[in-house]
Amino acid sequence: MTRLVDTHCHLNFPDLFPEPDPAIEEAAREGVDRVIVVGCDAETSRRAVALAERHEGVFAVVGWHPNHAATFDAIGLGEIEAMLDHPKVVALGEIGLDDHWDFATKPQQRTALVEQLDLATRLGKPIVFHCREAYPELLDVLEARKDLPLILLHCFSGDADDARRAVALGAWFGVDGPITYKKADELRAVVRTLPSERLVVETDSPYLTPHPHRGKPNRPAMVTLVNAGLAATLSLDVDACARLTTTNAERFFGLGTRAAT
Numbered sequence: 196m197t198r199l200v201d202t203h204c205h206l207n208f209p210d211l212f213p214e215p216d217p218a219i220e221e222a223a224r225e226g227v228d229r230v231i232v233v234g235c236d237a238e239t240s241r242r243a244v245a246l247a248e249r250h251e252g253v254f255a256v257v258g259w260h261p262n263h264a265a266t267f268d269a270i271g272l273g274e275i276e277a278m279l280d281h282p283k284v285v286a287l288g289e290i291g292l293d294d295h296w297d298f299a300t301k302p303q304q305r306t307a308l309v310e311q312l313d314l315a316t317r318l319g320k321p322i323v324f325h326c327r328e329a330y331p332e333l334l335d336v337l338e339a340r341k342d343l344p345l346i347l348l349h350c351f352s353g354d355a356d357d358a359r360r361a362v363a364l365g366a367w368f369g370v371d372g373p374i375t376y377k378k379a380d381e382l383r384a385v386v387r388t389l390p391s392e393r394l395v396v397e398t399d400s401p402y403l404t405p406h407p408h409r410g411k412p413n414r415p416a417m418v419t420l421v422n423a424g425l426a427a428t429l430s431l432d433v434d435a436c437a438r439l440t441t442t443n444a445e446r447f448f449g450l451g452t453r454a455a456t
């Protein structure tokens with residue numbers, strides 16, 4: 196069976212996934228035997244770690260999302276730092292900038308971004324970024340820094356110029372459900388310009404449900420559809436694309452290689 200990693204999902208959101216275990220079991224049956232659960236603040240990060248402790252195939256990313264930056268403070272930063280020590284916490288995230296929503300002011304977003312960037316840089320931890328309608332500003336911040344650890348732009352939605360700058364920085368890129376949408380020709384054209392050895396697939400469950408299930412909540416098992424959409428975009432066969440994206444996920448997040456069965 197083709198194995199895949201869902202490198203970004205939110206099984207830790209209690210309102211949206213009151214019972215995450217069936218979604219994890221369903222994903223494993225579909226060959227998605229590793230799932231990375233991403234936090235947005237201390238509480239959801241703790242839940243991500245708890246899920247990772249309960250399930251062998253679940254890993255956690257912990258950090259403070261820009262839309263939650265209004266509640267970010269030194270205590271929160273300390274909690275994130277403590278969680279980063281956990282053996283199943285594979286990166287810091289999701290951090291970044293979001294100009295689409297105004298749940299937090301720009302100064303609040305930038306403080307949370309910079310303090311967590313400093314932390315990940317000091318610890319050498321990979322970083323998962325959330326960026327919405329703010330790529331030029333985020334890239335300005337990243338280009339001004341030295342010694343960046345591995346960085347991944349989750350659900351990359353930048354334009355050709357953003358892509359060029361991010362590639363030059365050595366960034367990795369997350370591909371999601373929109374790659375399967377009929378009208379996403381522009382996104383597919385940008386994805387074709389990215390280095391294939393730095394692409395991973397993700398669902399962002401419960402959001403960004405791939406075609407033909409749009410309108411329903413997304414689940415990690417549906418990363419198979421994202422992989423198929425990426426395969427079509429890159430003119431690869433589905434299995435070759437799965438091997439590529441799985442190996443990439445193992446490299447970025449430092450996951451052990453799984454023996455094929």
Ligand SMILES: [Zn+2]
Pocket residue numbers: 203205233289325399
């Ligand atoms: Zn997310």
